[in-house]
Amino acid sequence: xxxxxxxxxxxxxxxxxxxxxxxxxxxxxxxxxxxxxxxxxxxxxxxxxxxxxxxxxxxxxxxxxxxxxxxxxxxxxxxxxxxxxxxxxxxxxxxxxxxxxxxxxxxxxxxxxxxxxxxxxxxxxxxxxxxxxxxxxxxxxxxxxxxxxxxxxxxxxxxxxxxxxxxxxxxxxxxxxxxxxxxxxxxxxxxxxxxxxxxxxxxxxxxxxxxxxxxxxxxxxxxxxxxxxxxxxxxxxxxxxxxxxxxxxxxxxxxxxxxxxxxxxxxxxxxxxxxxxxxxxxxxxxxxxxxxxxxxxxxxxxxxxxxxxxxxxxxxxxxxxxxxxxxxxxxxxxxxxxxxxxxxxxxxxxxxxxxxxxxxxxxxxxxxxxxxxxxxxxxxxxxxxxxxxxxxxxxxxxxxxxxxxxxxxxxxxx
Amino acid sequence: xxxxxxxxxxxxxxxxxxxxxxxxxxxxxxxxxxxxxxxxxxxxxxxxxxxxxxxxxxxxxxxxxxxxxxxxxxxxxxxxxxxxxxxxxxxxxxxxxxxxxxxxxxxxxxxxxxxxxxxxxxxxxxxxxxxxxxxxxxxxxxxxxxxxx
Ligand SMILES: Cc1ncc(COP(=O)(O)O)c(C=O)c1O
Numbered sequence: 001x002x003x004x005x006x007x008x009x010x011x012x013x014x015x016x017x018x019x020x021x022x023x024x025x026x027x028x029x030x031x032x033x034x035x036x037x038x039x040x041x042x043x044x045x046x047x048x049x050x051x052x053x054x055x056x057x058x059x060x061x062x063x064x065x066x067x068x069x070x071x072x073x074x075x076x077x078x079x080x081x082x083x084x085x086x087x088x089x090x091x092x093x094x095x096x097x098x099x100x101x102x103x104x105x106x107x108x109x110x111x112x113x114x115x116x117x118x119x120x121x122x123x124x125x126x127x128x129x130x131x132x133x134x135x136x137x138x139x140x141x142x143x144x145x146x147x148x149x150x151x152x153x154x155x156x157x158x159x160x161x162x163x164x165x166x167x168x169x170x171x172x173x174x175x176x177x178x179x180x181x182x183x184x185x186x187x188x189x190x191x192x193x194x195x196x197x198x199x200x201x202x203x204x205x206x207x208x209x210x211x212x213x214x215x216x217x218x219x220x221x222x223x224x225x226x227x228x229x230x231x232x233x234x235x236x237x238x239x240x241x242x243x244x245x246x247x248x249x250x251x252x253x254x255x256x257x258x259x260x261x262x263x264x265x266x267x268x269x270x271x272x273x274x275x276x277x278x279x280x281x282x283x284x285x286x287x288x289x290x291x292x293x294x295x296x297x298x299x300x301x302x303x304x305x306x307x308x309x310x311x312x313x314x315x316x317x318x319x320x321x322x323x324x325x326x327x328x329x330x331x332x333x334x335x336x337x338x339x340x341x342x343x344x345x346x347x348x349x350x351x352x353x354x355x356x357x358x359x360x361x362x363x364x365x366x367x368x369x370x371x372x373x374x375x376x377x378x379x380x381x382x383x384x385x386x387x388x389x390x391x392x393x394x395x396x397x398x399x400x401x402x403x404x405x406x407x408x409x410x411x412x413x414x
Numbered sequence: 415x416x417x418x419x420x421x422x423x424x425x426x427x428x429x430x431x432x433x434x435x436x437x438x439x440x441x442x443x444x445x446x447x448x449x450x451x452x453x454x455x456x457x458x459x460x461x462x463x464x465x466x467x468x469x470x471x472x473x474x475x476x477x478x479x480x481x482x483x484x485x486x487x488x489x490x491x492x493x494x495x496x497x498x499x500x501x502x503x504x505x506x507x508x509x510x511x512x513x514x515x516x517x518x519x520x521x522x523x524x525x526x527x528x529x530x531x532x533x534x535x536x537x538x539x540x541x542x543x544x545x546x547x548x549x550x551x552x553x554x555x556x557x558x559x560x561x562x563x
Contacts (some may be wrong), residue, residue: 266519352536
């Protein structure tokens with residue numbers, strides 16, 4: 001058994017005692033957003049009630065306290081992902097903004113006509129659309145690493161597709177559909193051997209798997225705090241110093257400059273060059289508490305708990321003969337994200353029947369429309385776990401799916 | 415009683431498991447595709463209209479239970495009606511589903527549609543119930559414009 005004390009953890013999350021129509025909430029939509037522990041919620045109130053001020057601007061006490069609190073989170077994040085310097089940590093509004101920053105700022109400076117951008121067939125729209133736009137603007141080409149039957153990257157193909165034409169490899173660290181954990185170090189080595197850089201979409205990976213940007217030799221890493229116990233509205237972009245220094249600013253305005261004349265301006269140093277305007281101070285400060293909470297649990301323990309519950313869920317749900325489960329069958333190759341369909345029942349019907357049992361699961365295309373087309377499904381239902389989920393909750397999901405199968409399954413083929 | 419019982423009442427389940435007028439018409443007067451971009455539901459509606467009357471209607475749907483059942487009930491009720499009558503029924507049904515201020519009453523011959531009233535409680539799914547009907551409106555408009563075959 002993992003070292004996480006799940007019962008104790010659950011007490012730290014006020015929302016988990018919520019009842020819906022008299023039934024205990026079962027929250028299994030963690031890949032969309034996680035719930036927040038009380039320490040994170042309290043940090044927001046403490047900031048607004050105790051030291052709300054704009055940062056880097058005033059010399060009064062509140063401004064100093066707010067600036068210290070905000071900047072200290074940069075160090076918390078640096079340590080969490082094992083980056084070399086705090087100035088390599090840029091606060092954004094989310095993974096999406098972090099990827100857009102790189103696609104725009106690095107992309108426009110580095111991508112030339114005929115260059116290739118290598119993605120995978122299972123990217124979230126966030127790590128697809130920004131590259132589509134860049135490729136269209138720069139007459140570059142998108143290349144997709146295919147996936148195998150059980151939702152893993154076809155690495156033999158990856159070796160062929162990453163070539164001298166490749167300028168950047170942009171891949172997810174963990175699929176938000178299959179849960180597949182991708183071989184980042186191997187992909188980074190392939191990219192670097194061809195003089196390309198690698199961007200890792202860590203939105204699903206970083207919250208669940210210990211991630212060292214230095215060990216994995218990652219050039220850019222993007223992730224969102226709201227999927228790892230933090231508030232919405234904060235994302236992190238990690239970038240290697242040399243790359244960030246060579247990039248022009250993304251947005252411009254107040255706060256990202258050193259001197260300004262009527263005609264021109266010089267940019268502030270890293271990281272502030274990429275943090276134009278008043279940032280999301282309160283949520284960044286609360287994000288620090290989320291990371292401290294995860295670090296205290298230990299990311300190895302988090303991972304171990306998730307392997308256990310994922311293995312249990314894969315076995316349990318398979319007992320339902322009519323179920324199709326996507327992605328790797330081996331829990332050690334994947335995170336706690338399980339996409340599935342029951343018989344030919346529409347995902348929204350499954351979602352509805354689960355919702356009636358106070359179980360929150362996701363139903364739809366999961367922002368992966370091209371992948372859904374590859375799988376030849378309109379959508380899937382998806383259950384995703386985190387530190388506070390239990391086997392009993394998996395059992396409740398199983399019961400709801402059995403009910404769905406009974407009421408709506410076995411339709412004549414249309 | 416769980417909400418599911420309410421939503422998946424017998425009538426809906428009956429039409430879901432055995433959708434009426436399922437299939438295609440070889441030479442339709444109108445053929446319209448309907449999509450619900452939110453959930454990817456798709457349906458194709460085939461109409462055969464002659465002398466202002468719906469002589470045949472067929473549907474192929476790829477969607478959820480609500481969408482399928484709603485389309486099936488619609489086809490059953492509108493078959494044989496004049497285009498004007500059909501437009502009136504579509505209008506009435508849409509008002510029943512969308513009117514937030516008053517309960518729109520249905521006449522006796524449309525009482526099957528009562529089963530769909532429960533869907534109103536689930537705002538995201540109202541669109542599923544309306545998709546066949548909105549597609550029908552478009553189809554009726556097209557059928558009138560196109561010359562008789
Ligand atoms: C793999 C992946 N990438 C990117 C994102 C986008 O994250 P955000 O919406 O926080 O910017 C998500 C979240 O849904 C995701 O699962």
